[in-house]
Amino acid sequence: MTAKSIHPLYFIDRWIGSCLCFALTIVYRLLSIFNKPSEKKTIKNILIIQLSEMGSIILSYPALVQLNQKYKDANIYLLTFKQQSSLIELLPLTNMKINQLLISVQSIFGFFISVFRLIFHLWKYPFDMVIDFERFSRFSAAISGLSFAPVRVGFSRYTDEGLYRGDFFTHSVWYNNYQHISVNFVSMIQSLDFPSKSRPMLQAPVKKNSDIPVYTTSxxxxxxxxxxxxxxxxxxxxxxxxxxxxxxxxxxxxxxxxxxxxxxxxxxxxxxxxxxxxxxxxxxxxxxxxxxxxxxxxxxxxxxxxxxxxxxxxxxxxxxxxxxxxxxxxxxxxxxxxxxxxxxxxxxxxxxxxxxxxxxxxxxxxxxxxxxxxxxxxxxxxxxxxxxxxxxxxxxxxxxxxxxxxxx
Incomplete structure (x- = not known):
C-alpha cells in the first residue's frame, strides 16, 4: 500500500467511519432496550479483522493460537486487505480452519465495491463472534457493528484520548500502550472468559504464551x-x-x-x-x-x-x-x-x-x-x-x- 492510496482511506475512516460508529452506537442502545439478553450459543463462525499491517498480522499469531485452542471446532475467517493474502498463506495455520475475506484498496471504487460485498456476506452468512484487532481504524469497528454478531470484541479508549470508535462492543478491551501489541491481542482473546460488558477489560494478568510462527521450507x-x-x-x-x-x-x-x-x-x-x-x-x-x-x-x-x-x-x-x-x-x-x-x-x-x-x-x-x-x-x-x-x-x-x- 502506498501513501497515495492510504490517505483517501484515512479521510474515509475519519469522517464516514466516525459517523457510522456513532450511528451504530445509537442502534445498539435502542436494541438493548427492546431485546432481551440472548442465551449463550455455540460459537461456530468467528471473524477476525486485521487489515493493513504485515507486522501486526504476524504479531497476532499467539492470539490466534489461543483462539483456536479455545474454539477448536469453529470456522475462523480473517478479514484483511487483498495485498496481505500471500502473507496469510505463509503462516503455519494448518491446524486452524482459517479462511480469508479480502478488501481491495487498489482504488476507491474497488474499495467500496469490496466493502458492499463484505457487508452482504456478513448479513447472508452471520458470524457468532467478531474480533477486531485494529487499533487505528474506525472502519473496522463499524464492520464489527454492522455484523450484528452476538459477541463483538474490540479495543476501547475508555477515558483516554484517541480515536472515537463507538460503544457497541460486548467485550471492550483497553488498549494498553505500555504492553507489547502481541500481549494486547492475547488480552482480547482472554477477555472472552469474562462476562460481557465488564468494565474495564482486562482486569486480570495476561496469560502470555511463547508461540512463534515458524516458516517451513525445503x-x-x-x-x-x-x-x-x-x-x-x-x-x-x-x-x-x-x-x-x-x-x-x-x-x-x-x-x-x-x-x-x-x-x-x-x-x-x-x-x-x-x-x-x-x-x-x-x-x-x-x-x-x-x-x-x-x-x-x-x-x-x-x-x-x-x-x-x-x-x-x-x-x-x-x-x-x-x-x-x-x-x-x-x-x-x-x-x-x-x-x-x-x-x-x-x-x-x-x-x-x-x-x-x-x-x-x-x-x-x-x-x-x-x-x-x-x-x-x-x-x-x-x-x-x-x-x-x-x-x-x-x-x-x-x-x-x-x-x-x-x-x-
Missing amino acids: VCQISSIRQKIIQNCPSAEKAKLWVLFNVGSGEPLPIRSWPMDYFQTLAEMILSKYSAVIILVGQMDAQENAHYLCNRVEKGRCWDMTGNLELNELMDLFGCSDILITPDSGMAHLASMTHIRSIVLFGPETPLRYSPLGDNHKSMFADYSCSPCFSPHNHCQTICTDAKCLKSITPEHVFSEFHKMVKD
Whole structure:
C-alpha cells in the first residue's frame, strides 16, 4: 500500500467511519432496550479483522493460537486487505480452519465495491463472534457493528484520548500502550472468559504464551534460491557471510527509513572486515535506493535483488542468509519466522510495542523524548519530517552489534 492510496482511506475512516460508529452506537442502545439478553450459543463462525499491517498480522499469531485452542471446532475467517493474502498463506495455520475475506484498496471504487460485498456476506452468512484487532481504524469497528454478531470484541479508549470508535462492543478491551501489541491481542482473546460488558477489560494478568510462527521450507527451495542469488550475485558463492539490507523507502510511512548514506558507510565497514556479500532486498519502490548503494559500494560485493523476489523466495533467502539489517517494518517480522538473525532499527516507533517475536533479533532504539511519535492516538501520523531519533543510530553503533552477532 502506498501513501497515495492510504490517505483517501484515512479521510474515509475519519469522517464516514466516525459517523457510522456513532450511528451504530445509537442502534445498539435502542436494541438493548427492546431485546432481551440472548442465551449463550455455540460459537461456530468467528471473524477476525486485521487489515493493513504485515507486522501486526504476524504479531497476532499467539492470539490466534489461543483462539483456536479455545474454539477448536469453529470456522475462523480473517478479514484483511487483498495485498496481505500471500502473507496469510505463509503462516503455519494448518491446524486452524482459517479462511480469508479480502478488501481491495487498489482504488476507491474497488474499495467500496469490496466493502458492499463484505457487508452482504456478513448479513447472508452471520458470524457468532467478531474480533477486531485494529487499533487505528474506525472502519473496522463499524464492520464489527454492522455484523450484528452476538459477541463483538474490540479495543476501547475508555477515558483516554484517541480515536472515537463507538460503544457497541460486548467485550471492550483497553488498549494498553505500555504492553507489547502481541500481549494486547492475547488480552482480547482472554477477555472472552469474562462476562460481557465488564468494565474495564482486562482486569486480570495476561496469560502470555511463547508461540512463534515458524516458516517451513525445503532443501529443494533453499537450493533453488541459493542458485538464483548466485546467478545474480556471482561473488555470493565464495562469501562466508550473506548480509541482507532492507533498503525500502518506508512507504506508507517513509519517516521510518534509515538514511542511505548510513547504509553505505555500514556496507563499507562490513566489507572491509569480513568476507561478505551485501544483498539488497525490498519491494519495487526500493530500487532507487538500491541503485544508489550499488553505485557507491565496492563493485561485485553489493547486489540489488529489490523487486526481484516473490514473498516465498524472500523467506527462503532468509533461511540461507546470516544477518538482516532493517528499519522497523514488516520485513523484520517476516524474518522472525526464520532462523536469520536481524538488527532492527526503531525511531518513530518503539520496540516496547512492536519488536519482532522471539529472541533472534537485536532492536536498536535511541530513546528520544519525542519518540515514539506514532500511536493509536494520532492515527499513526506524525508532524516530524526529520527523524533525528533514527539518525542517531549511527553506522558505527549498528556495526558494533553486527560484530557481536558474527562472533556469537
